[in-house]
Amino acid sequence: MSRRDRIEAIDALLPQTQCGKCGFDGCLPYAEAIAEGEPINRCPPGGERTLARLAELTGQPVQPLAEPAQSPLAAVIREAECIGCTKCIQACPVDAILGAAKRMHTVITDECTGCELCVAPCPVDCIDLVPHPAWQAADSEEERDAYLARRAELGRRRHRARQARLAREAREKRLERQKRLMQQRRPAGEGSPAAAGPMATRQRRMALKAAEQAVKRVRQQLESARRRGDDEAEATARAQLPEAERLLAEARSALQQTGQAE
Numbered sequence: 001m002s003r004r005d006r007i008e009a010i011d012a013l014l015p016q017t018q019c020g021k022c023g024f025d026g027c028l029p030y031a032e033a034i035a036e037g038e039p040i041n042r043c044p045p046g047g048e049r050t051l052a053r054l055a056e057l058t059g060q061p062v063q064p065l066a067e068p069a070q071s072p073l074a075a076v077i078r079e080a081e082c083i084g085c086t087k088c089i090q091a092c093p094v095d096a097i098l099g100a101a102k103r104m105h106t107v108i109t110d111e112c113t114g115c116e117l118c119v120a121p122c123p124v125d126c127i128d129l130v131p132h133p134a135w136q137a138a139d140s141e142e143e144r145d146a147y148l149a150r151r152a153e154l155g156r157r158r159h160r161a162r163q164a165r166l167a168r169e170a171r172e173k174r175l176e177r178q179k180r181l182m183q184q185r186r187p188a189g190e191g192s193p194a195a196a197g198p199m200a201t202r203q204r205r206m207a208l209k210a211a212e213q214a215v216k217r218v219r220q221q222l223e224s225a226r227r228r229g230d231d232e233a234e235a236t237a238r239a240q241l242p243e244a245e246r247l248l249a250e251a252r253s254a255l256q257q258t259g260q261a262e
Contacts, residue, residue: 007035013053015045015148016155018093019115021067026093026159034058044070045114072132072151073114075107081126088118088127094158095165109133113155161232168236171218175240178214178247181207204255211251215244 001009011031022042024030034040040054040063047069055062077088077097084102089095096112099105107118112132119127138144218240225233 003035007031009057010034010054011156013046013050013057014043014152015050015113016152016159017045017113017115018155018159019045019113019117021045027156039063039066042066044068045072070114072135072147073116073129074109074112074132075114075116075118076109076128076130077105077107078126078128079104079106081124083124085123087121087123091117091121093117093162094155095162096158111154111158113151160230164230164232164236167221167233168240171221171236171240174214174217175243175247178207178210181210201255204251208248208251208255211244211248215241215248218244 007028008031011028014027014031016027018026020026021044022030024033030038030043034054040058040060041051042065043050043054044065044067046054048065051062051065054060075088075097082099082104084099084104086099086101086105088105089097089099093115094111094113096108097105097118098108109132114129114132116129119129132147134147135144138147218237222234222237222241225231225237
C-alpha cells in the first residue's frame with residue numbers, strides 16, 4: 001500500500017468531526033501523522049470502535065483512549081443572547097453556522113459535527129452542546145452506523161470545501177495587495193520626477209519580485225492540487241494564474257519603463 005493510499009484508508013476510519021482533540025488541525029492531518037507512526041488513541045469522537053479499526057489497519061496495539069469517548073453532539077446557539085460577533089462562524093471547521101455581523105447566528109444542525117470549536121470563542125457564552133438529534137433518533141445499531149457514515153462524509157466534504165475557500169480568499173487578498181502596491185508605486189506620468197531615479201527603480205524591482213513570488217505560489221498550488229487529485233483546488237489555482245501572470249507582466253513593463261526614463 002502506497003503512503004497516499006494508507007493515509008486515505010486511515011482517514012476513511014476517522015469520524016471527520018474536525019475537532020482537533022487529537023492535537024492536529026483536522027482528521028486528515030491526524031491520518032497523515034498516524035501513517036508516520038503517531039499513536040492511534042487520540043480520537044475521542046471515534047471512541048473504542050474507531051480505535052479498534054485503526055489498530056487492525058495500522059498494526060499498532062490497542063491502547064486506552066487518551067480522552068474519554070464522546071457521543072455525537074450538536075451545537076445550539078441561544079439566539080436571543082447572540083450579539084452577532086461572527087466568532088463562532090469563523091471557528092466552525094465545516095461552515096455549519098449561518099449569520100452575519102451584528103445579526104443573529106444559527107447552527108445548521110444536520111451539518112454540525114459537534115466539534116465544540118465554536119464554544120470557546122463566544123464572548124457571551126450563548127452556545128450549548130447537546131446530544132445530536134439524529135443520533136438520539138436512531139433506534140438501531142444499523143441506523144446509528146448510517147448516521148455516523150453520513151456525518152463523516154458530510155464533515156469531510158464540507159471541511160475540504162472550507163479549506164479550499166479559505167485558500168482561495170487568501171490568494172485573492174495577496175493578489176489584491178500586489179495590485180494596490182503596483183498602483184501606489186506607478187509614476188504619476190512619464191517624464192515626471194517620480195518616473196525615474198533610484199527610488200522608483202528600487203520600488204519597481206520590489207514590485208516585480210512580489211509579482212514573481214505570487215506567480216510562483218499559484219503554480220506551486222496548481223501542481224500540488226494535481227498531485228493530490230484535488231479537482232476543486234486545481235480549478236481555483238487555474239482561475240488565479242492569469243491574474244497573477246498579468247500583474248507580473250505589468251511589473252516587468254513598469255521596471256523597463258523606469259530603466260528607459262533613466
